[in-house]
Structures are given as C-alpha cells and as structure tokens.
Amino acid sequence: MRNINLKNTYIQLPDKFFTRQIPETVPRPELVILNENLADFLGMEPEFLKSTEGVEILAGNQVPEGSYPISQAYAGHQFGHFTMLGDGRAVLLGEARGRDGQFYDIQLKGSGKTPFSRGGDGKAALGPMLREYIISEGMYGLKIPTTRSLSVCRTGESIIREEVLPGAVLVRAARSHIRVGTFEYAAAFLGESDVKKLADYTIKRHYPEVIESGHPYLEFLKAVVRNQAETVAKWLLVGFIHGVMNTDNMSVSGETIDYGPCAFMDVYDPETVFSSIDREGRYSYRKQPEIALWNLNRLAETLLPLLAEKERASLNLAQETVSEFWKDFQEVWMQGMRGKLGLFQPKEGDRGLIEQLLFLMKVYHADYTNTFLELTLEKEESSFFQNREVKAWKGLWEERVKQQNHSKEEIRKRMQENNPVIIPRNYLVEDALERAWRNGEIEHLKELVKALQNPFDYANISSKYTKTPENNKCYKTFCGT
Ligand code: AMP
Ligand code: MG
Numbered sequence: 001m002r003n004i005n006l007k008n009t010y011i012q013l014p015d016k017f018f019t020r021q022i023p024e025t026v027p028r029p030e031l032v033i034l035n036e037n038l039a040d041f042l043g044m045e046p047e048f049l050k051s052t053e054g055v056e057i058l059a060g061n062q063v064p065e066g067s068y069p070i071s072q073a074y075a076g077h078q079f080g081h082f083t084m085l086g087d088g089r090a091v092l093l094g095e096a097r098g099r100d101g102q103f104y105d106i107q108l109k110g111s112g113k114t115p116f117s118r119g120g121d122g123k124a125a126l127g128p129m130l131r132e133y134i135i136s137e138g139m140y141g142l143k144i145p146t147t148r149s150l151s152v153c154r155t156g157e158s159i160i161r162e163e164v165l166p167g168a169v170l171v172r173a174a175r176s177h178i179r180v181g182t183f184e185y186a187a188a189f190l191g192e193s194d195v196k197k198l199a200d201y202t203i204k205r206h207y208p209e210v211i212e213s214g215h216p217y218l219e220f221l222k223a224v225v226r227n228q229a230e231t232v233a234k235w236l237l238v239g240f241i242h243g244v245m246n247t248d249n250m251s252v253s254g255e256t257i258d259y260g261p262c263a264f265m266d267v268y269d270p271e272t273v274f275s276s277i278d279r280e281g282r283y284s285y286r287k288q289p290e291i292a293l294w295n296l297n298r299l300a301e302t303l304l305p306l307l308a309e310k311e312r313a314s315l316n317l318a319q320e321t322v323s324e325f326w327k328d329f330q331e332v333w334m335q336g337m338r339g340k341l342g343l344f345q346p347k348e349g350d351r352g353l354i355e356q357l358l359f360l361m362k363v364y365h366a367d368y369t370n371t372f373l374e375l376t377l378e379k380e381e382s383s384f385f386q387n388r389e390v391k392a393w394k395g396l397w398e399e400r401v402k403q404q405n406h407s408k409e410e411i412r413k414r415m416q417e418n419n420p421v422i423i424p425r426n427y428l429v430e431d432a433l434e435r436a437w438r439n440g441e442i443e444h445l446k447e448l449v450k451a452l453q454n455p456f457d458y459a460n461i462s463s464k465y466t467k468t469p470e471n472n473k474c475y476k477t478f479c480g481t
Helices: 036-041 046-050 052-058 126-141 180-189 192-206 208-213 216-238 288-307 311-322 325-340 350-363 368-377 388-402 408-418 426-439 443-452
Strands: 018-020 030-034 070-072 075-078 081-084 090-097 103-109 148-160 164-174
Touching (some): 030 046, 030 052, 036 046, 036 148, 046 052, 052 148, 075 180, 081 180, 126 148, 126 164, 126 426, 126 443, 180 192, 180 288, 192 208, 208 216, 216 288, 288 311, 288 325, 325 350, 350 368, 368 408, 426 443
Antiparallel strands (some): 018 070, 030 148, 075 081, 103 164
16 A cells, blocks of 8 residues: 555564454544644655545554554553553554654554454544644653554544543554563463563664673663653643553653653642542552652563573573663753753752752642743743742742853743743643534644643743633543553
8 A cells, every 4th residue: 555664573583472453443534633743754744644534544444565464462560569461452554654753552452352452442532532633742842752643533533431422542662662561471381492582672662772782681771761760850840740551552662652641840830630530549640750660660570581591690690780760861861951051060959949949849739831931931920939949949040040151031931941841731621622522623732732842942932821710720631541
C-alpha cells in the first residue's frame, strides 16, 4: 500500500514475546483528527492518510503492506502487585522511519480483543483517546520525552462503559513499546536467555552506544536510570502527574507513555492526586521520583544474571547503578528550576531559594504555572505576591538574579524558555473533549492542541488559556479502560 512504509524488527525476538494479531474491523471508520506534522515527520503523506484508504488503515480495517501486526506480551507491577498483562487492546503495525533517522513504533490503541484482553473488550472510547492526543502533544510541546499521537478515528461502534460511548482508535508513535514490564515478563515467564535477547534488542534499538562499552548491560541500566530520572524531573518541573506509574507503563526509552488518568496540577500541592483509583496516593505528584526508582529496581532485578558472574557482585552493581537515580534527578530538576528563575550558573543557596518559594506556594495555594509566568512577565498581580513573606522572598531572588553577569534581556529569555504560558489544564482539556465527543465540535480541540504545541510563545498569550480554575481539588480522572 502507498505511503506507509513499515517494517517490524520486534518479530526477530522469540515468538513468546508477541502474538500475530490482525486488528478487528470496525463498521464506519471516520477520521476525527490527524497530526499532519507528525505524519510528515514519519514519512507519511497527510493527504493519503485522510483518504478513504488511509482512514481504513488508521482505524484498523486494513493492514498496510510490509506490516506484520502483533500484540506484545508484557507483565507488570500494578500498584505494587505483579500481574501478567500484555497488549489487551493494542496492535503494533510496525516501525516507521522518522526524519531524524530513528524508527518509531506505529501502534493502534482500541483495535479490539487480543489474547491479552483478560475479559476486556479490547476497545477504547473517543473521549479518552482524544485526551491522550491532547496531553501527549502538550507534553511534546513542553519538550518532555513522550509517545505522540498520529490520529484518532471514530469506529462507528458504541462501546459500553458506565454509559454507552462512541468507540475510537488512536494511532500512536513511540520510540518503542518496550516497558519495564516487558523485562519482568521475560524474567518471570521465559528465562535468562530470553532476558538477554530482549536486552540485546533493546540496546541495539535505544542505546547502541553501550554495545562496545565492555559492560553493555550495566551501561544499559545506567542509561535507562538516567533517562527516567530526566523524564520524571521534567514532569515535576511542569506540574505533570502521570497517575498510574505501574511498571508496565514505564518505557525503557524514557518516553512518557500511557496517558490514562494523568493530569496537570494547577494549585501547587505536592500531595496532589487526580486518579480516582489511586486512593493511597501512591502516584501523587511528590512521590513520582521515588516510584520511578522503585520501578527501576524491578528492571534491575531482571538484569541481575547479566551483570556479573556472582550474584553478590551483580547485586552490588545493580544497587550502585540504580542509586545514581537521585543524582541524575536532582541535576535535571535543579537545572530546570534555575532556568525557571532566570539563573544561569549554580550558586550556594539556590536550593534554599527554590524550596522557600515552593513552600510559600504551597502555604498560599498559588497556581504553579502562573506563579512562574508572573515572575517572567514581571507582572505579579495575583494575591500570592501581596503576601509579606512572598515579597521578602522576591527581594532575595531579585538580588540573586542581579548578581549575574547577564543582561535583563538574557535573563528574561531564559525564563521564557523554561516557563510555559500554557499547559493542558484540566478545565481546558475537559471543555475541549466535551465539545468534541458529545457535540461533534472538533475545531475547539484543534485550536487547543495548536496552542499547546507552542507553549513558550510569549508573543501570543491568550488569557482564555491561563486562568487558574476554582475547585481544582475536586477534579478526578479515570483509567482509560
Ligand atoms: P492501562 O491501565 O491502560 O495501562 O492498562 C493495563 C492493562 O489492561 C493492559 O494490559 C491493557 O492492554 C489492558 N486493557 C486496558 N483496557 C482494556 C480493554 N478495554 N480491553 C482489554 N484490555 C484492556
Ligand atoms: Mg498501560
């Protein structure tokens, strides 16, 4: 078939890692939204994807030539408990080459039952798939490693959840869909030699630079730790809460994956949880780094037989490597925070200055994004900045900023590059979704996505996107199932 050129390297792995899986056909596929820039980046012609033939592919009714469609096997720790999982509603069509020379998985989500469906219907509803589209593109705009969304199609089916909902298929692009849970699956259900095959495949695909290092598996673990620390630090810097950091939802490439109950925090409170099922706050905003570390320990356990001959030595190496997480995390977080405050070089006292601001934001219920935005715009109009302690903090910060050998312009530019004017706030996302899937008005959603793709555009700040909502605390999100 024209214009989609896929190969599938994952099938080089032993066949216990996947099953061949043709997507279920759907009655009336209809394109709702297409990411034309991404299509172009992936070497696919947008005009073709919009054609009847293209939409048939995006909705799963036809499989493009060269594709060997599969569902991937994986396991995972969900809220701390180990379970066999796998693609219960996803089909990997294959890999497309991006303009950067890298290969990207092209995966259908919501494409019907597979052997891993465990009683689920294998389907997805339009609202949650559009939600993944909006937020993943928002994350991409914020320069955070993430899977991306190529398209959402209606299927013409109704699916049954708490209410009857329109069915949909999302097509997403990812550096790969290899998860910590994929390694856990290999270690628990296959064997050492299969873990090694998976590790070799993953290294070749994501971390080829470690092959010649002399200790490829250890260096691989180190690289995953570093990437994960960086991604989670970047989440914290923009107020993102993933919501369901199970090991099956953690990609070894370091990309943010699986946009289920995720949401952005408005008012700064480190204990924030939005997910309706996270009753204990396991995946709260504040806990995300330690949970990432917990997940990385699960990955390290699967690699133990590959790290050294003796068990004790393997264990020591693994522990040493995984504990690098905090250093990596702190480095990215501090660097990001300095950027947000217009600081260039590290200086003693910076941490205190940053922590004091966060403390005051928590005490006075300040809006996280807008506090930094106001500082950047030098327009401290919100009530937060009227507090005596906040004024005192601002004095200290201004002192620190002035001591630098940089012009006002340079400092402003640095702050603008680090403080978004728009994030996918819950009320914006909900409003766009309601209009799109209930009323069939997609234009509003497209406009929001466009704004989210340029979150550092200080020349076009629209007040309709920057309001702090009331009642943020009551917002609840649900898993996409
Ligand atoms: P998630 O919470 O989206 O990460 O999904 C956890 C597991 O449930 C994965 O194995 C999914 O493939 C599976 N799953 C989620 N929704 C469905 C569904 N509607 N039908 C079948 N399996 C599903
Ligand atoms: Mg998942």
